[in-house]
Amino acid sequence: MLCAKYYEIRRFNGLIQKLVLQVSGEPPQEPVISKKSGHIYEKRLIEKYIADYGKDPVSGEEINEGDLLEVKASPKTVKPRPPTLTSIPSLLAVFQNEWDSLMLETYTLKQQYQQVRQELSHALYQHDAACRVIARLLKERDAAREALANVQAHINIQPPPDTATTDHPMETEEEAKGINDAVIEKLNETSKVLSKERKKRKAQPGLTPVDTVKRYTQLNVIGSLHSTSSPGIACLDLDQTEELVLTGGNDKKVLIYNRQEAKEVCVLKGHTKKITDVSWLGRPEGDQGDVAFSSSVDKTVKVWKPNEKGYQIASTITSHSSEVTGIAVHATKDYLVSVSNDSTWAFHDIATSQTLAKIESKDVKDGYSTVEFHPDGLILGTGTNDSVVRIWDVKSQQNVASFPNHTGRVTSISFSENGYYLATASEDNLVKLWDLRKLSNFQTLTVDTDAKVNKVVWDYSGHYLAIGGTDVRIYHSKTWNELSVISENMAEITDMKFGELAKYLLVGGLDRSLRTYGIEQLE
Known part of the structure; x- marks a missing residue:
């Protein structure tokens, strides 16, 4: 009786296993296939069934484990959720666990x-x-x-050279050689040639007429030159080609700008304080470009020479004991003059890097403010901080004439190209015209009471005089009528240069811009 019960229970369990295999619908985790019936089973269940009954649960055929083949499934089947997730409480518990994990x-x-x-x-x-x-x-x-x-x-010691400095520094006052006979002979020869050419010179054909100058307007503006930390262009010069502009800034830098290409060529660094004056030599060094000069409040004058990579410091003049306020190149292109607040002016030989003479006058006590050579090169004009304009004989270094009619610091002087007239400006807001043949003031130009006059400059023909300061004013030298007043500048004008035949006027100022005034676009 007990045996019958045992076999009945085993048979019942087998039927349950067979039912699970057939109707569970759950994908097997380790699937195997029967070679005889072709049915797929869960490996662990079919092996147990074969061990108990030795038959295929579906077809009833005899079967053993050797008739089973493993099925390689990729990816592996995902296990179904356990039966516990079929109730709402179990689902809530799972959600709670997942929320806690998150x-x-x-x-x-x-x-x-x-x-x-x-x-x-x-x-x-x-x-x-x-x-x-x-x-x-x-x-x-x-x-x-x-x-x-x-x-x-x-103490008159040459400072250590900059990275680009040559081995030929300018000599100091103790090494000055003097303006000897050879130098004087060269000055005389140059003066004779220039004077002869000037006497034969005819009126320039194509010179811009007066009516056209009256219609001068702003042609273009080149802004944002030099840095904003110490803004402003303090001085400028235009080279012989009229393409390159040399500017000195309050930011201690000298900048070369190409007008035709509208881009900066290079920035020259070496001064430790703001620049006071700049000048081109006017004699190109081969195909590389012109030599440039700059003076500074740091008491030095630097000579910049072009090379394949740009410009480098060729030499540094340290003959002054106070800030250098102005420089001028002689007509021979061989000599340079500098003036300083130490009440001296110095004459330098550019080729040999020597300071030939340093002149000090007991009549000058407050220092020099500006300097310019006469077109012939035999006399030198200087402006002083004590409102006096002095004329010097370069050969003898003697003060041969003085014009004391200003009442403020002399800010600018300019010789006309014909050599007869001198224009001077000062902080008294006056521009005076002097006849050098009679040593007399024959004309005085007065600007507005609250205006400033920082610069005066002639055009090459001597027909037009430009005055820059609060604004730009252009006068006709024959009648001294005011032809044009231009005031597009955003800050004070500091320096100006006329273009060839007075076709345009290039202006720099404290608004960090170069402005061109004229009547037609430049090519």
Whole structure:
């Protein structure tokens, strides 16, 4: 009886297993296929069934484990959810667990985010502190360099050369050779040639007529030159080709700008204080370009020579003990004159890098403010801070004439190309015209009471005189009528240059811009 019961239970269990295989619908985790019936089973279940009954649960045929083949499924089947998820409470429990897991992960991410944020804040603080330290060190370095330059200037020691400086520095006052007979002979020969050419010179054909000058307007503006830290163009010069403009700024830099290509050619660095005057030599060095000069409040004059990479410092003049306020190139293109607030003017030989003479007068006590050579090159005009214009004989270095009629610091002087007239401007807002043959003031031009006059310049023909300061004014030298007043500038005008045949006027000012005034676009 018991045996019958046992076999009945085993048979019942077998039927249940067979039912699970047939109707469960769940994909097998380890599928196998029967070679005889072709049915797919769960491996662990069919092996147990074969062990108990030795038959195929579907066809009833005899079968053993060797008749089973494994089925390789890729990807593997996903296990179905357990039966516990069939009720609402079990689903809620699963959702709660997943929510808790999500919140834990979010909390961990927030912690990591806060840690990264603190690390970034600390890094930014360190970077800012490092920048402040670097800025302070740079400021201390510049101050030390400036102090060293001042000491060297006072004891007449040549400063260490810049990276591009040549081995031929200018000589100091003690090494001055003097303006000897050979120099004087060269000055005389140049003067004779220029005087002869001037007497034979006829009126320039194509000179811009008066009616056209009256219609001068602003043609173009080149802005944002030099830096904004110490803004402003303090001085400028135009080379022989009228393509390259040399500008000196309050930012201690000298800049070369190509007007035709509308781009900066190079920036010349070497001065430690603002630039006071710049000038081209006017004699190109081969195919590379012209030699340039610059003077500065740092008491030096620098000579810049072109090379394949741009420009480099060729030599530095340190013959003055105070700020150099002006420079002028002689007509021979062999000599350079500089004036300073130390009440001296110096004559330098460009080719040999020597200071030939340094002249000091007991009548000049407050220093010089500006300088210019006469077109013939035998006399020199200087303006002073004590409102006197002085004329010097270059050969003898004697003061041969003085014009004391101004009441303010002389800001600019300019000789007319014919050599007969001298225009002078000062802080008394007056421009005076002097006849050098009679040594007399024959005309005075008065601008507005609250206006400033910083620069006077003749055109090459001597027909037009431009006055720059608060605005730009152009006068006709025959009648002294005011032809044009132009006031597009945003700040004071500091320097000007006429183009060939007075077709345009190039103007620089404290608004960091170069402006061109004329009547037609330049090619």
